[in-house]
Amino acid sequence: MSHQRIDKEAAFNLRRKGASYKAISRELGIPLGTLGGWFKNEPWSQAIRDKLSAQVSLSNPKKLHWMVQVNKERWRKINEAHRALAIQEFSKLKDDPLFLAGIMLYWGEGEKQQKSSQVRLGNSEPGMIKIFYLFLTRTLHIAPEKISSWLLLYPDLIESVQKNFWSNTTGLPLDNFKKSIYIPGRHPTKRLSYGVCTVVVSSRALKERVLTWLELYQIHLQSYASGLEK
Numbered sequence: 001m002s003h004q005r006i007d008k009e010a011a012f013n014l015r016r017k018g019a020s021y022k023a024i025s026r027e028l029g030i031p032l033g034t035l036g037g038w039f040k041n042e043p044w045s046q047a048i049r050d051k052l053s054a055q056v057s058l059s060n061p062k063k064l065h066w067m068v069q070v071n072k073e074r075w076r077k078i079n080e081a082h083r084a085l086a087i088q089e090f091s092k093l094k095d096d097p098l099f100l101a102g103i104m105l106y107w108g109e110g111e112k113q114q115k116s117s118q119v120r121l122g123n124s125e126p127g128m129i130k131i132f133y134l135f136l137t138r139t140l141h142i143a144p145e146k147i148s149s150w151l152l153l154y155p156d157l158i159e160s161v162q163k164n165f166w167s168n169t170t171g172l173p174l175d176n177f178k179k180s181i182y183i184p185g186r187h188p189t190k191r192l193s194y195g196v197c198t199v200v201v202s203s204r205a206l207k208e209r210v211l212t213w214l215e216l217y218q219i220h221l222q223s224y225a226s227g228l229e230k
Contacts, residue, residue, distance in 0.1 A: 007028055007030055008038060010028055011024050011028055011030060011035060011038060012038070014027065014028075015039060015045055015048060016044070016048075018048055018051070018052070020052055021035045021036065021039075078204075079204070079208050082204070082205045082208035082209055082212075083208050083209070083212045085209065086208065086209035086210075086212035086213055086216075087212065087216065089209070089213075090212075090213055090216045093139065093213075094216075094217070094220060096139060098131070098134060098135055098138060098139045099135065099139045100217075101131050101135060102131065102132055102134075102135025102136070102139060102140075103135075103210070103213050103214060103217050104217075105121065105128060105131060105132050105135070106119075106121055106132070106210060106214065107214055107217075109121050109122065109123050109128070110210070112211065112214070114211065116207065117202060117203065117204040117207055118200055118201070118202050118203075118207065119136075119200070119201040119202075119203065119206050119207050119210055120198060120199070120200045120201075121198070121199050122152070122196050122197065122198035122199070123196065123197065124194065124195070124196045124197075126165075126166065126169040126170055126194070126197070127169075129166070129170045129172070129197050129199060130169065130170040130171060132199060133147070133170055133171055133172055133199060134171070136199070136201065140206070142201060142206070144172075144173055144176065145173075145176070146201060146203075147172070147176055147199060147200070147201055148176050148177075148178055148199075148200050148201075148202075149166070149172050149176050149177050149178070149197055149198060149199050149200065150177060150178040150179065150180060150181065150197075150198055150200075151163065151166065151177065151180040151181070151195045151196065151197055151198075152180070152181050152182075152183060152195050152196040152197075152198070153180050153181070153182050153183065153195040154182070154183055154195065155182050155183070155184070157194075157195060159180045162180070162194055162195055163177045163180070165194055166194065166197045170197070172197075172199070180195070
């Protein structure tokens with residue numbers, strides 16, 4: 001029996017046991033190209049190939065779990081960097097009246113879910129929306145095109161008219177308004193003449209900074225109040 005025949009039989013035995021080309025090559029010293037030629041027309045070998053591929057793919061639970069953990073750690077570090085930046089910025093911004101107004105508005109009316117990557121605030125008062133828009137654009141220097149908005153309206157309100165009203169009174173660009181949402185029916189006593197305007201900035205970095213500023217302002221104001229009591 002030739003040496004090549006012995007090597008081939010040994011390679012086939014290892015392959016049937018589920019060994020990869022690389023493992024067989026390391027053990028028997030056979031080039032990968034030679035192994036590929038031997039096994040390329042063997043359906044059972046192709047099934048083993050598919051199984052091995054699945055074990056190292058994201059469909060493999062262990063691999064998927066590892067990838068999730070790595071991704072979580074990466075985002076934890078990124079979010080920590082956003083929060084560290086917010087702490088540095090706070091000392092410069094905390095005495096700015098527009099910054100204080102924007103943070104207080106968000107404390108009362110903003111969306112504060114940690115998992116959400118949206119900075120979102122909605123209200124029926126145009127003045128409140130205008131101040132928040134100025135907070136975003138003038139204090140935080142958010143580009144207007146990165147700020148979107150939408151209206152919540154009663155069925156009898158004309159969307160185009162309301163969009164023009166909110167744009168003119170708040171400074172929000174008319175093109176930034178998305179399709180409005182209508183409230184079914186009409187409440188007999190409570191009436192929002194112009195609907196509710198919601199302003200949105202989709203940014204994980206900004207959300208982390210805003211939530212950090214909220215925490216810092218609470219500490220800052222509590223410290224200030226304690227000083228007044230002395």
